[in-house]
Amino acid sequence: MNARLHPSSSPVVQGNSTDRAALVVDDLAKQYATPQGPFTVFDGIHLTVQSGEIVCLLGASGCGKSSLLSTIGGLQPADWGHIYLQGDRIQAPDPRIGLIFQEAALLPWLTVQHNVALGLQLSHMPRLSRPALRSRIDQALLSVGLEKFHRTYPRQLSGGMAQRVAIARTIARDPQLLLMDEPFSAFDAITRLEMQQLLLGIIAQQRCAALLVTHDIDEALLLGDRILLMSRNPGRIYREWVVTTPQPRVRHTEDLMSLRAEIFTALSEVMARSTP
Ligand SMILES: Nc1ncnc2c1ncn2[C@@H]1O[C@H](COP(=O)(O)OP(=O)(O)OP(=O)(O)O)[C@@H](O)[C@H]1O
Secondary structure, eight states: OOSOSSOOOSOOOOSHHHHTOSEEEEEEEEEEEETTEEEEEEEEEEEEEOTTOEEEEEEOTTSSHHHHHHHHTTSSOOSEEEEEETTEEOOSOOTTEEEEOSSOOOOTTSOHHHHHHHHHHTTTOOOOOHHHHHHHHHHHHHHTTOTTOTTOOGGGSOHHHHHHHHHHHHHTTOOSEEEEESTTTTSOHHHHHHHHHHHHHHHHHHOOEEEEEOSOHHHHHHHOSEEEEEETTTBEEEEEEEOOSOSSOOTTOHHHHHHHHHHHHHHHHHHHHSOO
């Protein structure tokens, strides 16, 4: 582990409220080796996500959102700090975490049901009986509205349907934490809206925690129970907002528009303070 990168100004996360949190990130920092020397991509990151909560992570391009998400997901090691999932310290990919990216990454030679099954089989879960496997696949495909597409191949699906399969593949494992990196950014406005509604339904049903990286302030306003804004060089949590507007939310209501203006102002501040 490296020497401390920067002293953290945020409080160390402790205590009963965070013991119960699905995710606790405590003073996390990460450096990349570059030809110019070590580059601190993010530093002093503290955050918690409770079960059933959607936390959206906003920030300028290159501020380290994806790096933070993949570090929390165990895809790369942190250089400092700790990550706790339901109170357990984690340092590697954990089957209780589901990852969803912009690309659905389905295997083209497998049907929809076999893509979902593969997710279950690769997730180090205790071996499921055939009926249990079948039931999980059926339930997951029903949750994403693809119950009639078990035997369809990825090439026969639209982009939105393929992403629904990717979501089904993830939720079939019953994850306690969903980490999502720009999952809907490739879609047109209508598909995106449908996917956002789908996600809200899934989180409400499964009561898992969700941390969602997005560039889109409106998406964060529609989905987030809380919105975090990252600064850059190094990436830090600059501001946090609790979105109190109840679901279902409608775009452009007065309260959301005033929050939107506040977020824009804060985003302009962080961009003015740091170079890309
Ligand atoms: N493996 C790596 N080695 C060196 N530098 C990296 C590596 N991965 C990312 N970076 C750098 O870290 C910074 C943050 O990248 P990251 O992709 O995490 O940002 P981001 O906020 O997700 O950006 P975007 O919103 O554009 O996707 C960038 O300057 C990027 O070039």
